[in-house]
Amino acid sequence: MGAIAEAHWLVVGLGNPGSGYVGTRHNVGFAVVDRLAEATRVRFGPGRHRTERAWSDLSGVPILLLKPQAFMNLSGPSVAAWLEKLGLPAARLVVVHDDLDLPLGRLRISARAGPGGHRGVASIQASLGTQAFPRVRVGIGRPGEGQGASARVLEAFAPEELPAVGVVIDRAAEAVRVLIIDGLASAMNRYNVRGPAGGAPA
Numbered sequence: 001m002g003a004i005a006e007a008h009w010l011v012v013g014l015g016n017p018g019s020g021y022v023g024t025r026h027n028v029g030f031a032v033v034d035r036l037a038e039a040t041r042v043r044f045g046p047g048r049h050r051t052e053r054a055w056s057d058l059s060g061v062p063i064l065l066l067k068p069q070a071f072m073n074l075s076g077p078s079v080a081a082w083l084e085k086l087g088l089p090a091a092r093l094v095v096v097h098d099d100l101d102l103p104l105g106r107l108r109i110s111a112r113a114g115p116g117g118h119r120g121v122a123s124i125q126a127s128l129g130t131q132a133f134p135r136v137r138v139g140i141g142r143p144g145e146g147q148g149a150s151a152r153v154l155e156a157f158a159p160e161e162l163p164a165v166g167v168v169i170d171r172a173a174e175a176v177r178v179l180i181i182d183g184l185a186s187a188m189n190r191y192n193v194r195g196p197a198g199g200a201p202a
Helices: 025-039 076-086 119-128 149-154 159-182 184-191
Strands: 009-013 045-047 051-058 061-068 093-099 107-110 135-139
Touching: 009 025, 009 076, 009 159, 025 051, 025 061, 025 093, 025 135, 025 149, 025 159, 051 076, 051 159, 061 076, 061 159, 076 093, 076 119, 093 119, 093 159, 107 159, 107 184, 135 159, 159 184
Parallel strands: 009 061, 009 093, 093 135
Antiparallel strands: 045 051, 051 061, 107 135
16 A cells, blocks of 8 residues: 555544543554554554655555544644545545533444544544534543532543453444445444443443
């Protein structure tokens, strides 16, 4: 893989760069694209436009996995630059990110929605001038009593949460695959359900 023209989709995981943010709630987007890279036996390397990137494919569909290396609220320019380089419309962009409004372990796929307070999503939407791209939203749970949203997203998962986190990262990676291979409607029908958090879809 390597020819830019071969990528049919751009899959972006959101997070903050640097070792200090590894394992935090805000970085589950990075974890999901890492899982996709691992599953397809590719590795991330330094890319253009302040990113780490990995060329891969899902069931024969060429994709580019991307981790912006600007901080979360500055993700948009990197994503916009890569879409332009690939010659892809926003509809062929999938953004994977954490979501405070979903319980830990839940997924939700959105086709067109506002950022909901997520600064990384807001930056991408501002840079692209549209909300019309799919998002895989990974629940991290609401802040506890007296805890602000910023403190919540930047904290590490508790040890007792890690099994559920592992499950939802696997499910989110599979949701990206279903979205790309079977289509957005199929992915939404399968994953936008009210089953047990972290469990199999109902």
